[in-house]
Amino acid sequence: MAANSENKLQLVHSHIRAFPDFPKEGILFRDICPILKDPAALTAVTDLFEEHVRQNHKQVELIVGLDARGFLFGPLLAQRLGVGFVLIRKKGKLPGATASVAYDLEYGKAEAEVQEDSVAPRQKVLLIDDLLATGGTMYAAIQLMKKQQADILGCMVVIELKELNGVDKLKPHSVFSLVQY
Ligand SMILES: O=P(O)(O)OC[C@H]1O[C@H](OP(=O)(O)OP(=O)(O)O)[C@H](O)[C@@H]1O
Numbered sequence: 001m002a003a004n005s006e007n008k009l010q011l012v013h014s015h016i017r018a019f020p021d022f023p024k025e026g027i028l029f030r031d032i033c034p035i036l037k038d039p040a041a042l043t044a045v046t047d048l049f050e051e052h053v054r055q056n057h058k059q060v061e062l063i064v065g066l067d068a069r070g071f072l073f074g075p076l077l078a079q080r081l082g083v084g085f086v087l088i089r090k091k092g093k094l095p096g097a098t099a100s101v102a103y104d105l106e107y108g109k110a111e112a113e114v115q116e117d118s119v120a121p122r123q124k125v126l127l128i129d130d131l132l133a134t135g136g137t138m139y140a141a142i143q144l145m146k147k148q149q150a151d152i153l154g155c156m157v158v159i160e161l162k163e164l165n166g167v168d169k170l171k172p173h174s175v176f177s178l179v180q181y
């Protein structure tokens, strides 16, 4: 990896905090708020995602972000790439006709929705979120994109919690992560 990219990764890494027992006992919560507070760190995240997409997924047509923290990184990346951004939201937040799917979280249960007219059949999409834990949220997003008959190019996250094996749940789809724990 180029020295420049390595420096950017270190900058991102140094802007992630860990909070034990949040939101429940036994969960080590990885907090990305310091990244958002430092423009250099947020630019580094966007640069690294952009570099990955330009090298591996030139054909991308839409960035699809997951509620809520995928919304913090996705639109910045989409704007850089000159493509659109689509929201996958928790149930009950999107107007109009929606498709939905239920899923399990590391610390609970939820239901995800997308507007039916947001992605056209065979559109090439990349999914983005801040963090991959069990992979339940990203798996639900993949199911929603399949319902839309999208062409899923891959998934991207800032943080991957490797011990939870979320990547296995998402196969054969690829997961690109900046920081791994
Ligand atoms: O891989 P998983 O086990 O599914 O967990 C990862 C998801 O959990 C967090 O979101 P959360 O549902 O807490 O919602 P928030 O973004 O609204 O805080 C995180 O931002 C991911 O979306």
Ligand SMILES: Nc1ncnc2[nH]cnc12
Pocket (backbone or CB within 6 Å): 027, 028, 029, 030, 031, 106, 107, 131, 133, 161
């Ligand atoms: N450990 C964790 N830290 C932050 N967000 C999460 N979402 C699911 N697990 C998480």
